Amino acid sequence: MAVVEAIDLHRTYRTSTGTFRRKWKDVEAVRGVSFEIGEGELFGLLGPNGAGKTTTIKMLITLLIPTSGTARVLGHDVVKDAREVRKSIGYVFGGERGVYERLSGYDNLRYFAELYGVPPKRIRPRIDELLELVGLRGREQERAEGYSRGMKQRLHIARGLLHDPPVVFLDEPTIGLDPIGARELRATVASLAQAGKTILLTTHYMFEADALCDRIAVINRGQIVAEGTPTDLKQRVADGTVVEVEVFGVPEGTVKRVRGLSGVLSVSVEEREQAQVIIVQTRADVELTQGILGTLDGANVGRISRREPTLEDAYVALVAEQ
Amino acid sequence: MRILRLLWVGWKFHVKSLTLSAFFILTSILQPIIFASVAYFMFRTGAREGTLLYVALGAGMMGIWSSTLFGSGGAIQWQRWQGTLEYCIAVPPPFLLVILPLTLATATIGLYSLTATLVWGWLFFDVPLEVADPLAFAVALPVAVVGLGLLGLILASTFVMYRNANALSNLLEYPVWLVTGLLVSLSLMPGWVGPISWVLAPTWGVNALREAAIAGNPWPEIGMCLALGAVYLVIGHFALQHFERLARERATLSLT
Ligand SMILES: Nc1ncnc2c1ncn2[C@@H]1O[C@H](COP(=O)(O)OP(=O)(O)OP(=O)(O)O)[C@@H](O)[C@H]1O
Ligand SMILES: [Mg+2]
Numbered sequence: 001m002a003v004v005e006a007i008d009l010h011r012t013y014r015t016s017t018g019t020f021r022r023k024w025k026d027v028e029a030v031r032g033v034s035f036e037i038g039e040g041e042l043f044g045l046l047g048p049n050g051a052g053k054t055t056t057i058k059m060l061i062t063l064l065i066p067t068s069g070t071a072r073v074l075g076h077d078v079v080k081d082a083r084e085v086r087k088s089i090g091y092v093f094g095g096e097r098g099v100y101e102r103l104s105g106y107d108n109l110r111y112f113a114e115l116y117g118v119p120p121k122r123i124r125p126r127i128d129e130l131l132e133l134v135g136l137r138g139r140e141q142e143r144a145e146g147y148s149r150g151m152k153q154r155l156h157i158a159r160g161l162l163h164d165p166p167v168v169f170l171d172e173p174t175i176g177l178d179p180i181g182a183r184e185l186r187a188t189v190a191s192l193a194q195a196g197k198t199i200l201l202t203t204h205y206m207f208e209a210d211a212l213c214d215r216i217a218v219i220n221r222g223q224i225v226a227e228g229t230p231t232d233l234k235q236r237v238a239d240g241t242v243v244e245v246e247v248f249g250v251p252e253g254t255v256k257r258v259r260g261l262s263g264v265l266s267v268s269v270e271e272r273e274q275a276q277v278i279i280v281q282t283r284a285d286v287e288l289t290q291g292i293l294g295t296l297d298g299a300n301v302g303r304i305s306r307r308e309p310t311l312e313d314a315y316v317a318l319v320a321e322q
Numbered sequence: 323m324r325i326l327r328l329l330w331v332g333w334k335f336h337v338k339s340l341t342l343s344a345f346f347i348l349t350s351i352l353q354p355i356i357f358a359s360v361a362y363f364m365f366r367t368g369a370r371e372g373t374l375l376y377v378a379l380g381a382g383m384m385g386i387w388s389s390t391l392f393g394s395g396g397a398i399q400w401q402r403w404q405g406t407l408e409y410c411i412a413v414p415p416p417f418l419l420v421i422l423p424l425t426l427a428t429a430t431i432g433l434y435s436l437t438a439t440l441v442w443g444w445l446f447f448d449v450p451l452e453v454a455d456p457l458a459f460a461v462a463l464p465v466a467v468v469g470l471g472l473l474g475l476i477l478a479s480t481f482v483m484y485r486n487a488n489a490l491s492n493l494l495e496y497p498v499w500l501v502t503g504l505l506v507s508l509s510l511m512p513g514w515v516g517p518i519s520w521v522l523a524p525t526w527g528v529n530a531l532r533e534a535a536i537a538g539n540p541w542p543e544i545g546m547c548l549a550l551g552a553v554y555l556v557i558g559h560f561a562l563q564h565f566e567r568l569a570r571e572r573a574t575l576s577l578t
Contacts, residue, residue, distance in 0.1 A: 013573055014572070061412055062412050062570070063408055063411065063412050063570060063575060064570055064571075064573055065567070065570045065571045082412075083414055086412050086413060086414045087414045091412070093405075093408075095405075097404065097405030098404070098405035098406050098408065098409050099404075099405075099406070100335075100339055100404070100406060101404065102339050102342040102343060103335070103338060103339050103342070107335065107338065110331070110335075111331065111332065111335045112409070112413075114327065114328055114331040114332070115328070115332075115410070115413040115414075115415060115420065116413060116414065117324070117414060117415075120327070143342075159409070
């Protein structure tokens with residue numbers, strides 16, 4: 001049985017502008033999203049900013065009511081049986097907001113332990129376990145306002161796990177963490193998956209999704225555009241090659257001209273310190289390096305390399321197709 | 323048992339959080355001084371009836387009301403701003419059990435305001451602090467706080483839904499002072515004020531305190547305050563349920 005089921009979820013936001021003559025505008029944030037997550041699966045939801053990832057998660061964790069469609073967690077409807085759903089899930093939004101700043105980390109956890117009905121005798125040991133897990137041991141008596149961003153984020157993880165929920169939702173849990181902190185957090189997520197928890201994770205870091213997720217859905221403008229294992233997704237562009245050209249000052253119109261070359265699947269430009277890198281995915285059977293250089297109008301070119309596609313390339317291709 | 327525990331832990335948590343706020347500390351030092359002075363001068367000029375203590379008690383209750391109003395409303399606004407509202411709502415217990423400790427905590431904090439007003443009055447204006455019936459007073463005090471906290475609960479429910487409910491709390495500060503007879507004796511107010519004041523639990527709470535202070539019979543007032551409080555509890559429960567659902571429909575729980 002699927003632990004998390006989303007069936008044709010839609011969500012529209014109404015926003016207004018102007019104070020006196022209000023104009024209402026509807027934003028269709030999620031437009032027909034369906035997926036299933038099996039027991040013990042680590043499912044990744046990837047997509048550009050504003051794609052509808054957070055909105056989808058908020059519907060699943062009962063914070064938003066879907067405009068239409070249904071969703072179930074462990075068989076409980078997220079609208080009708082919200083209470084049952086809430087008992088069995090933990091959720092964490094990335095970022096530092098959402099802690100009671102004036103109180104200590106310990107007080108924060110203590111309060112939520114009560115809200116989640118952790119048995120009184122278990123509260124202290126459970127908090128100690130979690131402080132150990134997220135590496136906040138020894139800092140728990142300090143006021144949370146003095147915590148660094150990463151510490152607050154780890155406090156959130158601990159809070160989300162207090163009642164040992166079988167299903168966990170993590171919305172960009174590693175955002176803003178330093179590389180070591182992010183790595184530790186990935187290890188924590190992996191160990192949760194190991195322990196048999198069902199996890200939905202969103203992230204903007206493709207290597208993270210590649211390393212952690214059993215299955216991935218790519219969402220763009222409120223719709224799922226691809227779904228599969230990381231390997232599946234890479235295979236979609238696997239019969240291609242990636243050419244990266246370092247350029248010092250990309251001439252105007254280059255991207256358009258490169259896109260016009262036959263055999264090009266997608267083009268993106270990445271800013272580096274001194275230069276930009278044009279990343280071109282091409283079909284495997286064409287050799288486009290010369291063609292690409294030809295579009296550059298004699299701009300100063302640095303390193304040129306060819307490589308196998310990564311999950312990030314697959315993602316860029318999928319999102320660019322739209 | 324579980325429910326009582328949850329209320330107790332939540333109340334302690336919020337009292338601690340509120341007392342650590344700089345804004346709170348500032349207002350609860352300044353406000354009682356102002357209230358005590360106002361009460362004293364009004365008493366002097368003969369605008370108010372009763373003993374000086376009677377007047378000071380009313381002034382102290384004004385502090386409790388302000389603290390409840392800004393506390394319950396503001397606390398929800400603050401939680402939205404802080405991002406904790408979204409974490410508090412999607413928890414298994416009914417929303418009432420999450421919000422009630424908060425509004426009770428703000429009313430309790432207001433108790434400090436009452437005490438401070440009385441102490442200032444005693445220090446500077448010779449307000450006598452003898453209470454005729456200490457036992458009744460000791461009962462009436464928590465009852466008054468609970469009455470205020472429960473009224474705060476109903477207010478709080480609107481804040482869950484509306485992101486700009488601050489205007490409402492500003493709007494309600496003075497009218498409730500007047501209507502409940504905190505500021506000016508009710509006998510000086512127009513007739514239609516009476517019925518409104520009767521359905522407000524704090525009216526009965528402050529009357530109970532006054533009766534206890536001047537050796538009257540505070541028990542009927544205590545009973546009324548509790549009875550109205552019970553009604554508020556029921557209304558508050560449904561209002562919160564309703565507004566919580568509306569907030570989830572209209573996405574007003576967070577700022578983004
Ligand atoms: N409360 C809201 N009111 C109005 N519009 C909203 C609200 N929340 C989100 N939106 C809009 O809905 C769309 C989807 O937003 P959502 O936060 O779900 O995206 P996301 O995939 O999580 O993006 P990101 O990667 O930036 O976190 C966006 O266009 C956003 O502007
Ligand atoms: Mg998001």
